[in-house]
Structure formats: C-alpha cells, structure tokens
Amino acid sequence: MVHIVGAGPGDPELITVKGQRYLSEADVVIYAGSLVNPALLDFCQEGAEIHNSASMTLDEVVCVIEKAEREGKTTVRLHTGDPSVYGAIQEQMDAFDKKKIAYDIVPGVSSCFAAAAALKQEYTLPGISQTVIITRNEGRTPVPEAEKLRSLAAHQSTMCIYLSITMLDKVVTELLAGGYTPDTPIAIVQRASWPEQKIVRGTLATIVEEIKDKNIDRTAMIVVSRCLGADYELSRLYAPEFSHMFREASK
Known part of the structure; x- marks a missing residue:
C-alpha cells in the first residue's frame, strides 16, 4: 500500500495523527525535500528507506514505489501542505492506477x-x-x-x-x-x-x-481581502435573538 500523506505547512505537529502514524510505520518514504520540513523525518522508524523527490522525476518516483510494492513494503509519499492543492499528485495516482498499485490519501493542513x-x-x-x-x-x-x-x-x-x-x-x-x-x-x-x-x-x-x-x-x-483588519457584522450564530436547532432565542 502507498499512503499519499499531507505533511502540513511546516510545523511538524501540524501533520495529522493518521499521517504521523503512517510515517512511523513506513518502510519507504519519498518526501518533497524542497518544501517538507525535514524534522518530520524524525517520525520515521529506524532503518526506513528515505528518498528526497526534489531531484527525482515522476518515473523515478514510481520506480522506487514499484520496487517497494514487489518487496511487500509500505510506502509513504509525503507532500507539503494538503496534497490536493498544487501537489502534482494526480499524475502520480494515474501512474499507480496503470500499474495496479493500491494507494490512499491522507489530507493535510494547507x-x-x-x-x-x-x-x-x-x-x-x-x-x-x-x-x-x-x-x-x-x-x-x-x-x-x-x-x-x-x-x-x-x-x-x-x-x-x-x-x-x-x-x-x-x-x-x-x-x-x-x-x-x-x-x-x-x-x-x-x-x-x-x-x-x-x-x-x-x-x-x-x-x-x-x-x-x-x-x-x-x-x-x-x-x-477586506477581511484583514475590517469592521464587520457579528455572526448570527451566537446572537441571543437567533434560534437554531440547539438553542432557543432569548427575549
């Protein structure tokens, strides 16, 4: 199995609990070295095979994952932020689909x-x-x-x-x-x-x-945005005269 994991924006504590668990269990980790905080690699288990994809092509990334799959290993593809936003993961998933490689995606903090x-x-x-x-x-x-x-x-x-x-x-x-x-x-x-x-x-x-x-x-x-330092109307959600399914309006 390949886990495509969003590493979050930089702070190692902003990776999700699931993402950190997958990272700690992975035999092979391919991370976006130009963007991902290397401190996240401290979550990896001792002996994990780690690759920096900053210098790799798509074909090289897929080749490493194919080899790991043949050997029955678990791979984490670690992307910065959330992989769905400017993560270039669609082309990787399409390549996995063609090669019948199973994968899932763990969202991250963009x-x-x-x-x-x-x-x-x-x-x-x-x-x-x-x-x-x-x-x-x-x-x-x-x-x-x-x-x-x-x-x-x-x-x-x-x-x-x-x-x-x-x-x-x-x-x-x-x-x-x-x-x-x-x-x-x-x-x-x-x-x-x-x-x-x-x-x-x-x-x-x-x-x-x-x-x-x-x-x-x-x-x-x-x-x-005008929201930066602007005067604004208060939300109706917490207004005392506003009723919703969890609270009756105050008189």
Whole structure:
C-alpha cells in the first residue's frame, strides 16, 4: 500500500495523527525535500528507506514505489501542505492506477490555513467576504483565461494566492485591473508555522515597496481581502435573538 500523506505547512505537529502514524510505520518514504520540513523525518522508524523527490522525476518516483510494492513494503509519499492543492499528485495516482498499485490519501493542513492562523484572521467575515478563492498567478504553468487573477478579482472575495510571490508586482497589477481598489488590504506570510515565519502587511498600493529587502522570494502565501483588519457584522450564530436547532432565542 502507498499512503499519499499531507505533511502540513511546516510545523511538524501540524501533520495529522493518521499521517504521523503512517510515517512511523513506513518502510519507504519519498518526501518533497524542497518544501517538507525535514524534522518530520524524525517520525520515521529506524532503518526506513528515505528518498528526497526534489531531484527525482515522476518515473523515478514510481520506480522506487514499484520496487517497494514487489518487496511487500509500505510506502509513504509525503507532500507539503494538503496534497490536493498544487501537489502534482494526480499524475502520480494515474501512474499507480496503470500499474495496479493500491494507494490512499491522507489530507493535510494547507498553507493558506496556516497563514490565516499566523494572521489571527478569519477569511469569511459577515458582510465582508463569504467566499475564499484559492489560486495562483500565471507563470510557467498556464492558467485558463476565465481563472486569471484579473477575472477572479471581480468577485471582491478573499483570495489566497499561491506560488506567485516572485511575481508580486504583476499580481498587484492584475488585481487592480480586476477591480480591487489600491487601499485593499494585503498580507504576505512566508513559511507559515515555521520558526522563521515572517509576516508583511500593507495595501495593494504599498505592498511591493513593503517587502523590499525582506528576503521574501519563495514559500510565501499572498492573502488579499477586506477581511484583514475590517469592521464587520457579528455572526448570527451566537446572537441571543437567533434560534437554531440547539438553542432557543432569548427575549
């Protein structure tokens, strides 16, 4: 069996209990070395065969897993964050299906949620935003025309933008062209949940200047939303005059 495990955003304690158990039981571990905190490998059993996939091709990854399967070993494919978001796991699962290799998936904490925790911020505030868009700017990986930042900005919702910090000036240009105003709040969270976590706040008008000389050039989440520091309506869930199946309204 192959277990595709989300390692979480960086803090070793943010891996799920199931993910940690699978990691501790694995005979073979293939981890995304450029992103996964190596401290997670401390959960591995002594003698586990460990591979860093940063220097491996898809065929090489599958070859290692095929060999482990022939030998009756258990493999963990350890991905950063949650493997379903920019994890490139579909092509791996398709390869496993072709080779009749059994696998399952253990979800993980994505960096957009670790960023929210770092910012001490709820993304869905009443009267401000009830939608969160997870996206990225177009780079070497193309983005469908309808999903370009300029188009998504028209929704004026909370946006969590991955893999785009090196193109921040272009991101800002697209967001402004799509309808966000220059005073829209924006936050950059680098390495959310890691000891070296870094946060820079600003507006669309100021953020490019704000991050200069901050050495933020990778593994950073861009959060754009009016929810950042906004006045908002209180939730009806806890309002005394609001009834629901677990509580009668107060007079």
